[in-house]
Amino acid sequence: MATTQLTASSVSVSARNLASFEGLRPSTVKFASFGTLRAGALAQRSFRGLVVKAATLVAPKYTSIKPLGDRVLVKIKVAEEKTDGGILLPTSAQTKPQGGEVVAVGEGKTIGKTKLDISIKTGTQVVYSKYAGTEVEFNGSSHLILKEDDIVGILETDDIKDLKPLNDRVFIKVAEAEEKTSGGLLLTEATKEKPSIGTLVAVGPGTVDEEGNRKPLSVSPGNTVLYSKYAGNDFKGSDGTNYIALRASDVMAVLS
Numbered sequence: 001m002a003t004t005q006l007t008a009s010s011v012s013v014s015a016r017n018l019a020s021f022e023g024l025r026p027s028t029v030k031f032a033s034f035g036t037l038r039a040g041a042l043a044q045r046s047f048r049g050l051v052v053k054a055a056t057l058v059a060p061k062y063t064s065i066k067p068l069g070d071r072v073l074v075k076i077k078v079a080e081e082k083t084d085g086g087i088l089l090p091t092s093a094q095t096k097p098q099g100g101e102v103v104a105v106g107e108g109k110t111i112g113k114t115k116l117d118i119s120i121k122t123g124t125q126v127v128y129s130k131y132a133g134t135e136v137e138f139n140g141s142s143h144l145i146l147k148e149d150d151i152v153g154i155l156e157t158d159d160i161k162d163l164k165p166l167n168d169r170v171f172i173k174v175a176e177a178e179e180k181t182s183g184g185l186l187l188t189e190a191t192k193e194k195p196s197i198g199t200l201v202a203v204g205p206g207t208v209d210e211e212g213n214r215k216p217l218s219v220s221p222g223n224t225v226l227y228s229k230y231a232g233n234d235f236k237g238s239d240g241t242n243y244i245a246l247r248a249s250d251v252m253a254v255l256s
Helices: 039-043
Strands: 002-007 028-033 071-076 099-105 109-111 114-116 125-128 134-138 141-147 151-154 169-174 197-203 224-227 233-236 242-247 251-255
Touching: 099 141, 151 169
Parallel strands: none
Antiparallel strands: 002 028, 071 099, 071 141, 099 125, 109 114, 125 151, 134 141, 169 197, 169 242, 197 224, 224 251, 233 242
16 A cells, blocks of 8 residues: 655645634654555645534533424434344444434424314334434434424334325335346346436325315325435335335325
8 A cells, every 4th residue: 555645834724714723733743545645635625615514512501492383303313222133233334214203293384374283193114215304412312303394204103114294295115136138147235326307105195285185195105106316215124125115296106
């Protein structure tokens, strides 16, 4: 392995871009590489895109959190620390959970002239969109404040296959990827294209109009559908089956 040595004085980086590196003093820094490292290219690189997102810490003097509007407070499920085979996982390898328990709800929202209460009750186990909400540390546990509409569905068991989607979301069992090309060539795992076809396992009750009435979705469980390739949230069942939850508007066609 080739090793290139750079001194701090040879790397020209603006101090304002390295505000978090106040303790850095002129010294020798070693960079391990598998090729040629150009010091000039490194000097021109900007660190402005480096963003560290951390949970908001709620001080112990606050004993409760009351969500407002159509928001809910979810206590995040603890990440698995071991594999099914009992192997201990390092923190970096633990999958961030997408579920938890609802511990507080807001007063709801108004659509047109209709006041809608939040339909999810405290104590309910839910699954939410992967990048939704704001994470807070409260009472020694990780919580998430998010919109009710960011909740994908209710999960009453430990297996994702039993997910009950909410509102206009649908839950799809993803079709198996093709093993061969149309010409008969065997595909490796790396070259298999991610399918955009699957079978509807469950559908939500639909959206609510300004009169407070539910508008049922146009698809039904059992339909084989073609959906948008980059939509939704991916899940894997306990048996290894792949599922995806997405909005009904991301379903492009029904196949027959």
